[in-house]
Amino acid sequence: MPRVLFLANIARFFTDFLLPFADHFRKQGWQVDAAASEMSTCTGCLAHFDQTFDLEWTRNPLDTQNFLGGLRQVRDLIVHGGYDLIHIHTPVSAFIARLALRGVPLNQRPKIIYTVHGYHFHKRGHPLKNLVFLSIEKLAGPWTDYLVVINREDEQATRRYNIVPPSHLRYMPGIGIDLSRNSADMVSGEGIRAVRAELGLSEGQPLFVMIAEYDPEKRHRDALQALTQLNEIRGHKDAVLALAGVGKLIEQVRAQARELGLESQVKILGWRRDVPTLIRASVATVLPSEREGLPRAVMESLALETPVIGCDIRGVQELLEDGCGILTKVGDTPAIAQAMTWMIEHPQEAALMGQKGRQRMAAYDLKNILRLHQE
Structure with a gap:
């Protein structure tokens, strides 16, 4: 049975956006696990994932907790989890997870997909904040198998700043809207x-x-x-x-x-x-x-x-x-x-x-x- 791990900063991200994806891949025969902070309190997540894990990380890219606790936790989880695929969402979790796997040989680690839900650097952003987040994305880009963007401006930014090679970049029109429910x-x-x-x-x-x-x-x-x-x-x-x-x-x-x-x-x-x-x-x-x-x-x-x-x-x-x-x-x-x-x-x-x-x-x-x- 193929295994996939979804990663995000906070558990609410799963309930807001990703539960349909978990349900879909489970129906296709995948084992689907999820990890984030506050995961143990996410009662709405339990029925949609095979296993859930709490991680000690925050949304602040400069928080030392991300590197002291989160880095070790996510490395151990992924290395020992036997996953075929890691699908990461949110920028801080994406950076920490990719950094954690940087030293693992390619033939011993799962494929890494990072979906960008809007880069945190943007035209109206504070210059220092833009610099921090752009630097994070450029540093971790080479450790990414596929980077998925959900709008054309981010697609252009990925190419302009050479965050990943063109062959590793994918555009998808969002993460979907349930037209049967939203009618x-x-x-x-x-x-x-x-x-x-x-x-x-x-x-x-x-x-x-x-x-x-x-x-x-x-x-x-x-x-x-x-x-x-x-x-x-x-x-x-x-x-x-x-x-x-x-x-x-x-x-x-x-x-x-x-x-x-x-x-x-x-x-x-x-x-x-x-x-x-x-x-x-x-x-x-x-x-x-x-x-x-x-x-x-x-x-x-x-x-x-x-x-x-x-x-x-x-x-x-x-x-x-x-x-x-x-x-x-x-x-x-x-x-x-x-x-x-x-x-x-x-x-x-x-x-x-x-x-x-x-x-x-x-x-x-x-x-x-x-x-x-x-x-």
Whole structure:
């Protein structure tokens, strides 16, 4: 039986993105194991993997714990695990794992695949942070059998900086979106009415949704500022913004909404199981991020025929290039407010945008991505 080990920094990455891949390869007769920090607390992972392992590493590339504990742990796990394939996700875990195997002869170690979910160096990144992450990627590139990128900008960056030889580089359109689950036909009118009632919305009251981790790079503050400008400049004072997600800045965002006088218009929802219904209940989704790889939130919205207001950055630009939404500059909150206004005032055109989005997602169908990985 062939054996594969999935590696990531934190266990939540598996539940967010990789469970369909684990299920697929197990059905194909593989033993599929997973390792990350906090793995023992990931109850949602247990049914999808044959074995799970806790690792002592963090998301900080300069944390000495990664080298003191994580390096030894991952080397022992891989060397003694008898794996045919290691599939790594997230940059720090990818660097540590490849560094750990550097001294193992090629004929004694498994093949290494590293999927990049958006390089951590990018056009708007801090120069020092960009230097650190680019240096890490260039250093570990020669220890990689295949490097998979999920957007065209990262493909170009890989070639420009010669991170791996061209023969070791693969492009895949994301990690897939389940079009059968993320379908307008699967969301009932009753469910939409229930969500709107939960949020206290009256009939016809416009709802915008932002689905993102509460992280500085997601720029929730820009969505709040845009809502303020929508109130003051555009005259749409009844619009509501629902924020779904978890993260370290959730209380800070709550405080910002309060300071801006938006308590009645901003709904901080936390983690949600009913994301498709929430999206379908909205006029449009909003994602003002400054860094993305190929954002799942945008893909889900387009699959559900709901237009997107996003920033002109890597990944988002690629998904919206065929008129599936509106792009703004990062931090341009008046432009975001103007886009929100347009979505409210042009419902028929917005609906057509959403329909284009569904068509665009055909290439990103999870079934297609699983087939490409199998090959």
